[in-house]
Amino acid sequence: RHLSGRLAAALDSAAHGGTRLALLFVDLDNFKSVNDTLGHRFGDRVLQMVGVRLHEALGEQAFIARLGGDEFTILIENVCDAEHVCELAAKVIEALQKPLAVDGRQLSTSASVGATLYPDHARDADALLRTADVALFHAKDLGRSRYALYTPELYDVAAHRFRLEQALRRAVEAGDLLLMYQPQVALHTLEPAGVEALLRWRKSDGRIASAGEFIEIAESTGLMRELTTWVLRSAAATVMAWRTEGWLSASVAINVSAMQLLDGRFVDHVIEALSVTGLPGNALEIEITETVIQTGPTTLVALQRLRTLGVAVALDDFGTGYSSL
Secondary structure, eight states: OHHHHHHHHHHHHHHHHTOEEEEEEEEETTTHHHHHHHOHHHHHHHHHHHHHHHHHHHGGGEEEEEEETTEEEEEEEEEOOHHHHHHHHHHHHHHHHSOEEETTEEEOOOEEEEEEEETTTOSSHHHHHHHHHHHHHHHHHHOSSOEEEOOHHHHHHHHHHHHHHHHHHHHHHHTOEEEEEEEEEETTTTEEEEEEEEEEEEOTTSOEEEGGGTHHHHHHTTOHHHHHHHHHHHHHHHHHHHHHTTOTTOOEEEEOOHHHHHSTTHHHHHHHHHHHHOOOGGGEEEEEEHHHHTTOHHHHHHHHHHHHHTOEEEEESTTSSTTOO
């Protein structure tokens, strides 16, 4: 409420005085791990210290509010231009890169910053908040300790992403996703040794979209778990049908992302698919990349459980991750 009131007053003042103001969204990188490992009480102390650090960096010119979680909003009046706003955003990044001393602990932090400017990018409070959020989303995509200034192109990207997300949700509900099967041939016999299941999306215009066009959206919106369950069951059922019809050695390989494998229920989904369809574990192969292997103990536990089931694991896209030359 305080931020809303200050922002309304600042906009009114800027409109009458012909001045500019900046709105910055600041999001702490990986703050959840602080709460998870050191507790919420310690996390609250960290947030308090971040507020102090922001105040020290920007001084009295800035009004700083915490909207919730690990996200802060900064209102700065009478800024000069976009270059000035970028300097302020860089100052925030620099301030939060310095270790914090919290209750006797030295803690390294970093943040992502999205910035917008009145009247250049938006002319009312809602639009300013929206454009700052769009810029923050882009800053996160760039990696840690980065800032981004809003541009109309960023909004177009965000709008496209939203439309794609909504269309994907409708596609899941309408059954417009399908699996295509690519044969894997043994070179020494020239016989098909199995197939690889490839997830595809039949768009409304009849075009078939590859997984690369929508898998990132599925992961970021929480649809991945639902898709994983469907892919495992559909592929297992299809291969089991082929075995029943006479292709006794039929097997299927399925690509699995880091996010899927790190989902604590992934192996349970595999077990469920095998149980429901009757497909033996040795007829299923999970394809993972080198990047997945580097994700730590959780991955090792999942791989060990898959081995117990008899499920094979293949290294896909070798040479593009850890072992890249």
